[in-house]
């Protein structure tokens with residue numbers, strides 16, 4: 001991956017001819033971490049612009065970001081449904097068998113009166129990933145098909161809000177630990193959802209690395 | 225309309241979609257992003273006091289999170305309570321040590337380091353520290369991304385509770401420690417979100433440009 005690094009002291013570039021897009025919107029990019037503002041550099045596809053002041057990534061440019069992200073998110077949607085419908089572990093002890101799905105874990109906690117923990121688990125393993133997948137489909141699908149939908153702006157804003165709360169990769173480690181803890185006690189049988197989970201994590205990680213929010217925001221604006 | 229914005233002047237950045245807009249010459253408390261319609265502030269409002277308050281709450285919850293058991297395991301009529309630490313020790317003795325190390329780091333090391341790091345970042349900003357801003361910015365980015373891994377233990381409890389409910393033969397019940405531990409994770413995530421890393425750069429001396437102090441900013445002393 002090529003890295004494009006600005007010259008020294010590019011912290012605040014005053015651009016002679018500002019391209020005004022609308023009221024007061026300038027063709028400038030800002031660093032999310034240190035607020036340095038620079039004129040938008042040309043970055044080749046697959047490259048990234050790095051802030052010369054604080055070293056964080058300003059943005060990445062991806063070739064065909066909408067199409068690639070859309071393809072991966074569609075795959076993620078299918079995997080997410082499978083991961084939710086089928087049990088991911090079965091527990092066998094003295095002839096008795098119990099299964100657990102994503103939802104049943106939350107449900108059992110709720111039944112034990114642990115409402116706060118149940119809600120936290122539901123938020124981080126079901127609601128936030130579902131929002132990420134569903135809203136991205138809702139935003140990117142119409143962009144790909146070149147028509148505008150009402151609510152795309154709000155939807156894409158919520159993709160940003162829900163991002164820190166989606167923790168399915170952490171949940172996978174939780175499953176591993178639970179399997180080890182139970183292995184002396186009983187027979188543990190992995191279910192279909194476990195495989196879907198294992199695939200969902202790299203697919204979603206790929207989708208978020210292909211997603212170029214700046215391009216999506218501009219396309220939403222263009223379609224209006 | 226363009227006349228209302230100064231071309232050389234300071235800019236505002238939307239926290240949500242990162243659009244850069246020129247600061248309106250008349251201060252507007254309820255400025256909305258023209259692109260994503262989130263409200264725009266120059267800095268996250270009350271960043272430091274919010275961070276401190278959330279960190280303090282996290283420290284308070286951290287103590288019962290470790291003292292109280294997070295779950296009770298009943299097998300063949302015998303009940304055993306598990307705290308965060310005893311769970312790690314159990315994994316080390318009975319299971320595989322790499323997993324014990326992962327859980328120890330995720331549940332014990334990460335919350336403590338996250339609280340300490342955020343507190344020292346907030347402290348360094350308050351003292352207008354000039355010390356290695358790039359490294360402090362990097363530290364913030366690391367803390368922001370690793371915090372989520374502390375959820376592992378909450379998930380383990382959830383899975384065990386859902387799988388093991390065979391009455392007196394074998395059952396697992398979630399206990400108060402899990403509630404406090406989940407609270408600690410949420411509070412530290414919120415604390416990291418409240419901290420504005422740009423404050424690190426605002427306090428640097430001899431840095432022109434990006435640290436232009438705005439009218440109406442809470443730190444007019446500079």
Ligand SMILES: [Zn+2]
Nearest residue numbers: 031034051054
């Ligand atoms: Zn920067």
Ligand SMILES: [Zn+2]
Nearest residue numbers: 238241257260
């Ligand atoms: Zn915005």
